Amino acid sequence: MPRVVVGLGLLLAPLVFAAGDAVINAIGSFSPAVGGLNFISPAMGQKGLLANKQSDALDAYRSALNTFELILRQRRVQIDSSRQLPNLPGQALYLARNDTISAYKDLTDALPSKIGKPNKFGIPPAYFDADNEQLLDEYRKLFDVMDAPPANAQKSDTPFKDVADLGIAIARAKGLDPANAEAVGRISLGIFFAETNGIQNAGNARSNKYKGSLQTDPSEDQIGQKKWFAIKKTIASFDPTLSVRDNKEEARIGNLDHRLNHWTAVRDGLMSTHADIFPQVAGLAKILPDPIDQMKLFELMQIIPTPTRAALRSGNLLNFRISDPTVMGYLRNNSIFAFGRADRAKTSATFREILDAMWLFNAKFEQARSKFDEIKARKP
Incomplete structure (x- = not known):
């Protein structure tokens, strides 16, 4: 099932190409006529092809950038x-952003x-010019408005602690x-930031x-609720304070959509998608000692759950190699192998390659x- 991640706000601004005309005009000259025929020497032909490639890349980038700026x-x-x-006001903006980043990568190639x-965003320089950071800020501001929580959402005063506490409680259970x-x-906090930039009760401008x-x-959410109630008594036995909080939030949301309440949304989401593989964390830490890689793997449970489970069982x-075109499409839809011809042309990838390609996260x-x-520092 494809998942649309919100909050990956990145964009590009116009570049100044002082050498643009030189690139376009750097085409090889014809050699003298021989036998009534003109021809291009191999060396000049190669230069001409290279110049054409550079000119085409520049034109493609300018076109993508113009479209992106228009939608902005x-x-x-x-x-x-x-x-x-x-409807879905963020989708056109997101796709235009992707096209712009892709075109810039093709240009730098x-x-x-x-x-x-x-x-300042940690984007590889081959994909983004640091002189254009102000437009990334604007892109994020637009998505902050478009992804704003609905009016009837039930916020928490401790959203980050809630996520950590719930993840720890589920793991202990x-x-x-x-x-x-x-x-x-x-890891649970990592999922929260990857999905919404740490914004509780977020909407989604790219998905209904x-x-x-x-x-x-x-x-x-329904699956998560059922799984939570199956372990609720266990959690109450070692963390009664958390259990009391859960009862209050459950009463607060009542018969409304549990995703409108930060606590129940996180609780149900973790139980639905991640809880069953939490017991593997110790072993995964040996394979993936970098905590960032661990977060990436669990984010892949959000994006491509079935292939990720298969990789874990392998x-x-x-x-473990992914080669299904649909799955590769899901990855690209979430900014993995999405930028530049070389990455977009990939028909398969190992999980190591996928983790490395998740630099946007x-x-x-x-x-x-x-x-x-x-x-952790605040805890007694």
């Missing part, structure tokens, strides 16, 4: 003037000299020791199906790790 302006005008937004300095349960708490703090659909997680997971450290 449209959404800003619509929001500022309180006009009704179209053709013209490596265009690869510039690092940027599944038999994990304190250290590994703590790792689950950190997914919403809430863990971006679940109605069936996932006994060779990192070398790195900043979110770093935020989650930092937030978890803050929560």
Whole structure:
């Protein structure tokens, strides 16, 4: 099932190509006529092909960028003037962003000299020019408005602690020791940041199906509720305070959609998709010692759950290969292998390659790790 992740707000702004005309005009000259025929020498032909490739890449980037900027302006005008937004207002913006990043990567592949300095978002410079960071900020601001929680959402005053506490409690109920349960708490925060930038009760400007703090659909939430009540007594036996909080939130949401309440949305989402593999955390930590990689793997449970479960059962997680075109499409829909011709042309990938290609998630997971450290430091 494809999942639409919100909160991956990245974009590109116009670039100034001082050498643009030189690139376009750097086409090889014809050699003198021989026998009444003109021809291009092999060396000049190669230069001409290279120049054409560079010129085409530049044109494609400019076109993608123009489209992207147009949609950015449209959404800003619509929001500022309180006009009704179209259905799924974030989708066109997201796709235009992807096209722009892809076109820029194709441009830097053709013209490596265009690869510039690092940027504050941690995006590889081959995909983004740091001089254009202001538009990434604007893109994020637009999505913050479009993904805003619904008016009847029930917020928490401790949203990050809730996520960590629920993850730890579920892990303990599944038999994990304190250290590994703590790792689950950190991973749970990673999922929260990856799905919504850490915004509780988030809507979804790219989907009418997914919403809430863990971006679940109605069936996932129902499954999570049933699984939670199966372990609720176990959790109450070792954490009565958390159990009391759960009773209050359950009464608060009543018969409404549980995804409108931060606590129940996180609880049900973790139980539905992740709880069954929490017991594997200790073993996974040996295969993936980097906490960021661990978060990435559990985020893949959100995006491609069935293949991820198959990889975990394989006994060779990192070398397990995905080759199903539909699954590869789900990955691209979530900004993995989505940018540049080389990545988009991939027909298969191992889980190690997939984890490495999830660089767009790195900043979110770093935020989650930092937030978890803050929560842990506050505990007596």
